[in-house]
């Protein structure tokens with residue numbers, strides 16, 4: 372059979388052009404969605420009396436046979452048929468004869484491909500919300516196990532104030548919660564049906580777009596046919612959300628790489644998530660964390676790539692838009708790979724609490740608390756800051772930590788110091804003194820974990836409601 376659009380042509384397509392313009396090598400990924408969309412379209416054509424009922428049945432059973440052949444791998448796609456849409460239509464006509472040619476009535480590949488991608492991303496977004504929720508559960512698990520693990524909190528990567536390790540982990544919970552909410556919000560704009568827009572202007576056939584939307588589980592149909600076929604915002608939104616997720620993962624990756632270094636030794640990553648060196652027998656490298664950090668680059672690249680493809684593109688469909696797919700598929704795979712490994716990597720991470728505690732004991736991260744101590748004795752904060760700055764300098768010069776100072780030494784800096792300063796300086800006390808909503812005190816962190824658990828349950832039920840088989 373010749374090309375589906377061959378009528379207007381007198382010459383064969385140049386072989387290189389055929390290869391250059393074809394998208395089948397990558398859009399075959401959309402085969403299931405393409406058939407799903409076609410089944411709904413032809414059903415509607417029947418219901419609207421555009422295609423006779425018996426033809427509709429023949430086409431539906433033909434499409435199901437094509438689907439089986441695709442699933443079993445027995446259907447060979449050809450570059451000659453350009454893309455997944457025409458490969459499937461060709462296979463359908465081969466399967467059931469010329470009646471298969473009725474499927475494309477009132478439809479264009481422009482609204483068809485947009486529909487396929489809406490179907491595809493809609494499902495991926497729900498799956499990603501589910502994967503993020505699993506990662507949140509791992510973080511909650513580690514946080515619960517580390518409600519009394521204290522480590523130095525950092526600013527400028529310099530020790531700042533002691534915090535609970537649970538509190539640190541729950542910061543990541545919040546980032547992933549925002550990612551989840553962004554994905555959930557984007558779902559509203561993904562779950563819109565373009566089909567029925569035709570090539571760009573609508574169709575002369577008396578189709579019912581709402582019927583198709585209902586069958587495919589779309590909440591709405593696109594309001595404007597030109598917009599329906601030229602909108603790729605929903606893909607950009609996904610790529611942008613994916614970029615932000617990767618950015619969050621890469622920050623945690625960086626911390627895991629640092630924490631597992633000998634210099635920090637705060638955590639040990641499970642052997643199953645590390646690899647060795649071909650030359651240095653002692654090495655255990657945090658490759659997964661490094662690679663997720665590294666793969667963040669390609670996800671950003673895919674976002675910038677598509678933004679650039681769409682920039683200044685006139686309405687409506689342009690072939691440039693075929694470039695929307697590879698970056699999207701690559702991002703989906705990259706994100707799946709990362710999230711799949713991340714939840715168990717976090718869950719199996721061994722936390723070296725003694726080492727964290729030792730780090731806290733050997734720093735000045737309780738300095739703010741002595742300043743606050745003097746403030747509570749009615750000294751203006753700025754003066755207290757100055758006094759403690761001098762006290763710390765004295766400690767550094769004399770190779771001591773604050774807890775090593777005698778009461779006389781303290782008193783030499785301010786008469787306001789008393790015996791109770793030693794309690795104030797204990798790391799537990801320093802942590803628990805920050806008993807403000809969202810702070811690191813143990814009761815606050817426990818309450819935060821409690822609230823997080825509820826959010827996790829809500830997310831799980833959202834995923835369950837939105838997963839379509």
Ligand code: ARG
Nearest residue numbers: 394398454480481484692693
């Ligand atoms: N393979 C094309 C794409 O992915 C499908 C739409 C083609 N439409 C057209 N009129 N050439 O964008």
